[in-house]
Amino acid sequence: MQDILEIAFRGGSVFTGSGEPLTGQAVLVRDGRIAAIVPEEELESHVGSDAEIVELDGALLVPGFQDSHIHPTGGGTELLQCNLSEAGNAEEAVALIAAYAVANPEVPWIQGGGWSMDHYAGGAPLASLIDAVVPDRPVSLASRDHHSMWANSAAFRAADVDANTPDPADGRIERLVDGSPAGTLHEGAMGLIEAHAPAATVELLVAGLARAQDELIAQGITGWQDAMVGAGSAIPDPKDAYYRLIAEGRLKVRVRGAQWWKREAGLEQVDAMIATRAEAEALGLPDHFNLGTVKIMVDGIAENFTASMIEPYRDKCGHNTHNNGLSFISAADLATYVTALDAAGFQVHFHALGDRAVRDALDALEAARAANGPSTLRHHLAHLQVVSASDAARFAELNAVANLQPLWACHEEQLDTLTLPFMPESAQDRQYPFGDLFNSGARLAAGSDWPVSSADPIAGSHIAVNRISPETENVPLGGDKQRLDLATILAAYTSGTAYVNHRDDATGSIAPGYFADFAVVSPNPFEVAARDIFRSRVISTWIDGKCVYAATDVPVASK
Incomplete structure (x- = not known):
């Protein structure tokens, strides 16, 4: 007797997680997993009369997007507090503060x-x-x-x-x-x-995480790596909020959490991190929650001159200063910590923005490999605003993943006014060198750092391909050599981040046996001009073969 399929998607293109999209193919789903990919003309022989047929109407079916570096609880909580993200200038920000104060007189x-x-x-x-x-x-x-x-x-x-x-x-x-x-x-x-401000309550954090999950699912995101789990970080610890959503059966997405490394402490943290990892494993939800990563902040950011640079920043007149930024952890200590974490089976997630921070992180991975042997832990470096040419080639050698935040690689006013004039001359043409990393063989993952910037993977893909904002005429940041093609950046947002999250055996690709986690994107971004990629949007999101989001103005066509 023929099994009855739950759902079949047809009538569009299928991006499987790498390469160019498939055409003329239908994706079949049974019991929350992908059962097969078959030619559309053979569909009737594979489905029963009760199967739901989803008509894509020319849209693109992609694996559910995964964000490799995000702060969902902080982002969702900020949406519930005094939220300035919509302010277009200083005056609007002050007006929003005033309005919040009037509307919330009880908030001390x-x-x-x-x-x-x-x-x-x-x-x-x-x-x-x-x-x-x-x-x-x-x-x-x-x-x-x-x-x-x-x-x-x-x-x-x-x-x-x-x-x-x-x-x-x-x-x-x-x-x-x-x-x-x-x-x-x-x-x-x-x-x-x-240290003096009121701490966020668990109730607020739970509400913030739930709000963030809704916001992110609506952008086609079905999984992420939370880049900041633990006390002592700048964003409140989201661990208990995750546990609450799990206990209430409300965590829909697949999460890998990065435990926060307190830079003022040392190796004494490792045992507690091992215990926290085991605590998460005891929940028995390996497909949805894991705390097997540790996040280390190596440096700051370029805009406030705290990104750690090999050469010093320049002053407003173009003269060299004596400021090379901040290394939050010395290179020697970083190597010691990473070697210990690697030995304990932890993936390390580095914040490394300046070229000296990138070098220190790669040196630490090299030291860990020398001490512990080859690693299968998929360590990764996030942000990568400046990477020296010699270090770009080391990513592949060390199996270090380049964790990109594509929206930042944009030639825009903030970069021209707050960053480039103060960067050392050697870094001027090496801003977010995605092309150099890819061409040197580095694996790529992609994320947003939301709420720092939008979590929208379509917006991020537009910038990775164009390196300028939509409908502007600026010179692409770094020139054409740093651009990625659309298939490469979509792979980074899907199979690439699934690899980083150790979930590439069941997510990040459209293949038989994988979870039926999808986003439907319209219009198909492969069928529009590169300058118009940003006009595409997610019209539905699916997790385990269930529709968890549908745009109200674009009904999912099915029968």
């Missing part, structure tokens, strides 16, 4: 984030801007990239931060002429305020 300390550095002189907003609308209670707001904080005078008073407060070793306080805090804190200096 206003928190949230999402402001953009390019809206303020030098990327550093002043406390006086908030003081003008909220003078009577503390306000502290993370920047969109979460490497800086904007606070008002009441927050500085509550934290006892004044002209006599020294900069911490891993951060910096922007100051007025008299030395008093101007309103912005960078990197580790944010902790001076965070």
Whole structure:
């Protein structure tokens, strides 16, 4: 007796996770997994009368997107707090703060984030801007990239931060002429305020994670690597929020979490991390939740001159300074830590933005390989704004994955005003060198760092292919040699991140036996001009063969 298939997708193209899309093929699903891919003209011989036929109407069926570096709980929570991500300039940001304060008079300390550095002189907003609308209670707001904080005078008073407060070793306080805090804190200096602000409740974090899951599923994302799980990080620890959603049967996506490495501590953290990994494994959900990764912040970001660079930054007149950025962990200690984590079976997820940070991370992986032998742990380096030519080739040699945030590789105003003028000359044409990494044989994964930037994989793919914003005429960042083709970047968002997440045996590809996790994209981005990729969008998302999102204005055609 013939088995009855649950669903068959037909009438569009099929991107299997690599290469060019298939045409004229139907994808068959049974019991939440892909049963077969067959020619459309043979479909009737494979389905029973009760099977649901989904008509793609020319759309592209892709494996569910996976985000290789994201902060969903922080992003979702910010949407529920004072959210500045929609502000187009400084005035709009201040108006949003004022409106939130009026609407929430019971909140004793206003928190949230999402402001953009390019809206303020030098990327550093002043406390006086908030003081003008909220003078009577503390306000502290993370920047969109979460490497800086904007606070008002009441927050500085509550934290006892004044002209006599020294900069911490891993951060910096922007100051007025008299030395008093101007309103912005960078990197580790944010902790001076965070130590006094109210901690997020589990209830808020659960609500934020649930909101984020809905937002991300609507963008075709069915799995991710959470880049910050653990206490002591800039974003509240999401572990208990995940556990709550799991207990309530509400976690739909597939998550690999990266436990946060406290840079002020050392190897004594490893045993606790092993215990936390085992705690997650005891949940018995290997297809949906795992904490087998450790996240290490090697450096900061270029916009506030804390990305760790081989050559020093330049001043506004183009002269070399003595500032090479910040290495949060010494190269020697980093090698020691990575070797221990590799030996303990942990994947290491590096934040490495400057070329010296990238080199230190690769050196640490080389040291781990020398001590422990070849690794199957799929260590990966995220962000990679500047990578030296000699280090680009080392990724393949060390089986290190290049974890790209494509939206950042865009020739736009913020880069021209806050970054490139201050970069060493050797780094000018090596911004986000995706093409160099790919051509040197590096494996690619792709993510967003949301809420730092949009999580939309279509928007990210557009920038990876074009290297400029939609409908602009700028010169592509890094020139044509750094562009990726559409199939390559979509592979990074699907099979590439599945590989990083150790889930490439069942996700990230459309192949028999794999989970039926899909996104349906219309119009098919392979059939539009490269400059119009951004016009495509996800119209439905499927997990385990069930439709978990459908755009209300584009009904899923089925019969």
